Amino acid sequence: MKSLSKTGREKITVWREQYHVGSTPSGALLLKIIIHKSHSDTQAQTAYIRHQLSSLDVYMESIGSDIEKFNIHVKTLVQQLNARGETTQDLLVNLFKGYKAAADSKFVEYVEKWEDEYEDVDLVTPEALMTRAANKYKTLVLKEKWLAPSPQEEKVLALEAKVKFMYKKKGANQPAIKKGEANEKKPNQKKSKDKPAWMSKEPNDKNVAKKVEGKEYWWCPIHKSWTRHKATECKGKGFIPKKAEKLNEGRKRSESQRELKLAKAAESLHEESDE
Secondary structure, three states, X not given: OOOOOHHHHHHHHOXXXXXXEOOEEOHHHHHHHHHHHHHHHHHHHHHHHHHHXXXXXXXXXXXXXXXXXXXXXXXXXXHHHHHOOOOOOOHHHHHHHHHOOOOOHHHHHHHHHHHHHHHHHOOOOHHHHXXXXXXXXXXXXXXXXXXXOOHHHHHHHHHHHHHHHHHHHHOOOOOOOOOOHHHOOOOOOOOOOOOOHHXXXXXXXXXXXXXXXXXXXXXXXXXXXXXXXXHHHOOOHHHOOHHHHHHHHHHHHHHHHHHHHHHXXXXXXXXXXXX
């Protein structure tokens, strides 16, 4: 028992009845419980690691297509798997799937060429693929071509710049072009009514429920408002699972980087049109 860590002892002592004969502890039974629990924990951890390796495309999106961070994550998972006496035969397949989820089209094309070579010749190793992916990523970043606009996006930018130049030349105001404009509310649509002042007033006491005009309301600390749902039933953003939050942050980071590239390209095209 003294050879166990504090965490280990906490896991074992809950099975006290199984390693005692009456009130007398049995060393042999205790060892059996320790081996059983260790084996179960190892199996659970191994299954979790394999799941992580099979979900590398999701992880790529969650980190905003940071290839260096991606490679470190993969190497760490493989080391953890090896430490448990396990190996993986699907690492290359999972790597290709993960790399192809990156937001940069040039990088994805590069990876797809290596995937074709792997299927034809079967000479690519996971280590070689990760090294080449890291080098390609560094090269694109140094040349400021990482997350650069694709040819199709450049055509759209050129067209927008041309339209903007035409409106500017005629002295007219250019209609705003917004992403997802079709989903936005039209000017003639009625705005939602403003909330009464009392709905935003936080209660001073512990009474978080009240009735107003025959309807029940509860104070929701997530929405910072009196709502028709209880705080424990809130489905607001504060209750998004951590993994989903991480994934959303990674996607937003990747999208913001791409939007910055697009904005710079648009600005450059606009300047050329002015000339």
